[in-house]
Amino acid sequence: MLSGEQILSKKRELKRIFSEGDIGKMKSKNRIVVAPMGLFYQNCLDGLELKPHVIEFYESVARGGAGMMIVSASFYFPMMNEASITQPFAMWDDKYIGPMSKLVKAVRKHGTCIGLHYTHMGSFAHSMITGEQPISASGNFKNPMTHETPREITKDEIKEVIANLSDAAKRAKEAGFDFVEYNAYSGYLIREFLSSATNSRTDEYGGPMENRLRFFKEIIYATKEKVGDDYPVIAKISGDEFVPGGNTWKDAIEIAKAAESWGVDALHVSPGGHDTSIPLTLGYVPQGAFTYLVRLVKDEVQTPVITAHIDDLFFAEKVVSLGHADFIAFGRKFLVDPEFPLKGKEGRFEDIRPCIRCNQGCYDKVMSWQNVGCLMNPPARIEMECEDIPVIKKKKIMVIGGGPGGLSCAEVLAQRGHQVSLYEKEDTLGGQFNPCSIPPGKAEFTLAVEYFKNRLPKLGVNISLNSEVSLAVVEREKPDVVIVATGARFAIPSIPGVERENVVTAIDVLEGKADVGKRVVVIGGGGIGCDTALFLAKEGAMDAENALFLKEWGGLGEDFLDFTHKGKQVTILEMLRSIGKDMGVSRRSLTRRLLRMNNVQVIPEAEVIAVTDRGVEFNKDGEKQEIEADTVVIASGMDPENRLYNELQGKVPELHIIGDAQKPRKALDAIQEAVALAFKI
Numbered sequence: 001m002l003s004g005e006q007i008l009s010k011k012r013e014l015k016r017i018f019s020e021g022d023i024g025k026m027k028s029k030n031r032i033v034v035a036p037m038g039l040f041y042q043n044c045l046d047g048l049e050l051k052p053h054v055i056e057f058y059e060s061v062a063r064g065g066a067g068m069m070i071v072s073a074s075f076y077f078p079m080m081n082e083a084s085i086t087q088p089f090a091m092w093d094d095k096y097i098g099p100m101s102k103l104v105k106a107v108r109k110h111g112t113c114i115g116l117h118y119t120h121m122g123s124f125a126h127s128m129i130t131g132e133q134p135i136s137a138s139g140n141f142k143n144p145m146t147h148e149t150p151r152e153i154t155k156d157e158i159k160e161v162i163a164n165l166s167d168a169a170k171r172a173k174e175a176g177f178d179f180v181e182y183n184a185y186s187g188y189l190i191r192e193f194l195s196s197a198t199n200s201r202t203d204e205y206g207g208p209m210e211n212r213l214r215f216f217k218e219i220i221y222a223t224k225e226k227v228g229d230d231y232p233v234i235a236k237i238s239g240d241e242f243v244p245g246g247n248t249w250k251d252a253i254e255i256a257k258a259a260e261s262w263g264v265d266a267l268h269v270s271p272g273g274h275d276t277s278i279p280l281t282l283g284y285v286p287q288g289a290f291t292y293l294v295r296l297v298k299d300e301v302q303t304p305v306i307t308a309h310i311d312d313l314f315f316a317e318k319v320v321s322l323g324h325a326d327f328i329a330f331g332r333k334f335l336v337d338p339e340f341p342l343k344g345k346e347g348r349f350e351d352i353r354p355c356i357r358c359n360q361g362c363y364d365k366v367m368s369w370q371n372v373g374c375l376m377n378p379p380a381r382i383e384m385e386c387e388d389i390p391v392i393k394k395k396k397i398m399v400i401g402g403g404p405g406g407l408s409c410a411e412v413l414a415q416r417g418h419q420v421s422l423y424e425k426e427d428t429l430g431g432q433f434n435p436c437s438i439p440p441g442k443a444e445f446t447l448a449v450e451y452f453k454n455r456l457p458k459l460g461v462n463i464s465l466n467s468e469v470s471l472a473v474v475e476r477e478k479p480d481v482v483i484v485a486t487g488a489r490f491a492i493p494s495i496p497g498v499e500r501e502n503v504v505t506a507i508d509v510l511e512g513k514a515d516v517g518k519r520v521v522v523i524g525g526g527g528i529g530c531d532t533a534l535f536l537a538k539e540g541a542m543d544a545e546n547a548l549f550l551k552e553w554g555g556l557g558e559d560f561l562d563f564t565h566k567g568k569q570v571t572i573l574e575m576l577r578s579i580g581k582d583m584g585v586s587r588r589s590l591t592r593r594l595l596r597m598n599n600v601q602v603i604p605e606a607e608v609i610a611v612t613d614r615g616v617e618f619n620k621d622g623e624k625q626e627i628e629a630d631t632v633v634i635a636s637g638m639d640p641e642n643r644l645y646n647e648l649q650g651k652v653p654e655l656h657i658i659g660d661a662q663k664p665r666k667a668l669d670a671i672q673e674a675v676a677l678a679f680k681i
Helices: 004-013 050-062 095-106 155-175 189-194 213-226 247-264 291-298 313-321 332-336 340-345 379-387 404-415 445-458 471-477 506-510 529-538 544-552 559-567 585-597 645-649 669-680
Strands: 022-024 025-029 033-034 069-075 113-118 179-184 232-240 265-272 305-307 326-328 396-400 419-423 462-463 481-484 487-492 502-506 518-522 569-571 601-605 607-613 613-620 623-628 630-634 638-640 656-658
Touching: 025 069, 025 113, 025 179, 050 095, 095 113, 095 155, 095 544, 113 155, 155 179, 155 471, 179 189, 179 213, 189 213, 189 232, 213 232, 213 247, 232 247, 247 265, 247 291, 247 487, 265 291, 291 305, 313 326, 313 340, 326 332, 396 404, 396 471, 404 419, 419 518, 445 601, 471 645, 481 645, 502 506, 506 529, 518 613, 529 569, 529 585, 529 630, 645 656
Parallel strands: 033 069, 033 326, 069 113, 113 179, 179 232, 232 265, 265 305, 305 326, 396 419, 396 481, 419 462, 481 656, 502 630, 518 569, 518 630, 569 601
Antiparallel strands: 022 025, 487 638, 607 613, 613 623
């Protein structure tokens, strides 16, 4: 916990990020920007009026201290068919001006500038949604996400897109929005014209960069003609596409210079896009890994520059202070805690709910077209807090279990005014958060534990550690409500030899309670099996920082990175056809790549027969096989720990069970369930 002196010191450090900034004639009260995010809280079939909780969400963000807000995604033509339930905002008709102006008024009354982010999805527009074949600059490639081949947009359609976009920008101005931003970044239509990887046209819109820029230039010129030179227009571009044959940082500089010459008022520079193969958002990405891209652009233009992929206020302060960017756009940080700018400005850093970069509630939901939330701030919390549900009758509540579900439930219950006691049988809070923080790329899970350790006592929650609750304890305490959040335990499969000394569980491995040999077989290729396998494969390998040091001083050859991938010899045996089926889509593909990079062997459709003194016997394709192993790790599933819940049936006035104690699943599901329950009691 920070001392008072440390907090004051850190507060004094945050100067530039909270200073005023200008984009054209628009003045922002600070350098903190709400990045454009597809949230799926609203769709056009809901009618003209925005849902109350949609407006309240954005207003809560403005109330929390953001200087500037970019609302996404806004479409300028009716691209969705009647079956769609996903289109968030619309501006293709004047009838939307009035309803959208209500959002503007709600945000601007808190001193926050607000703009609309416009996009044409190009080849990313799925025909299942639009009812039509997608269009793009060219039709000679397959979209990596939809796996559809677009058709080449005609010149008449180009003119129509330009007219529609500029008309939509005019409507945004009439609705009171302070600016508009065009998406030339994600991989959508504008970037598909800019990119050499997706634009193979032979007319004036293809070929050299000068021609590939033409479509975007005509959009900016048409927009400025309709909204005026004084109305800010922002261009969001890729600092480097990280796509084979695509634009590099050198091209980004050329695009930025051109946009500046057209009168663009700010440049929003981000790495990659939806089609890049480099991880951009997970815990595997170091803080500020892509900041060099915005710095390269910033050095070549006078126009204000916005950057993203930063989620720490102090790192943001450093970037702005060094002059590498003028504004920092935060996305998920606002989902987890809309008030983090205000808390940071006031020095209340320990009250900031952390983003643990798990992707479960944000990117995984976006990719499946579902309402976006956050593991630490799930949709139930977002909607319920907007309704401000008060406590009707204060109750004495026992929450049994200090894992993700129990902690989240206790927090909301205490916030609403209940008398809450939390019991945890271990000597620390966190439950599954603790082992989950150990595999590579998941260290931020520890931030969640530290947050709750600090937050719950402030809310008056009485915490009892090393306290295994029994029926007698409950009868002695006489609570009004008992919430059982006792989690789950590893399911030990009925395999001959599973009782051998060299057989351990994944949790024991991650918590350092088991000795693991050089050759390891992991039984089970779900999320925890994959994480444990990756952890073991890296154990003993050279640290990347040490490898870079040795490389710089001539201690290693050109293959120096290979030394960072030489840990234990690990094999995963999985009954299904592929691994990671229970993982979110954004983490699943990356985890599979990381396992390959770290030489983890994966054997799918393998039925384990027995653990022997040599290793593991299994059936594969109808044949009995054996793989040698010094250690066998069990990661084949979990069973609910619900014994106490069954004992308490009929013994207390009100009894609930939440999280893995009811049914093992993702932490997001357990927390969503816990928070929803806490708002009902």
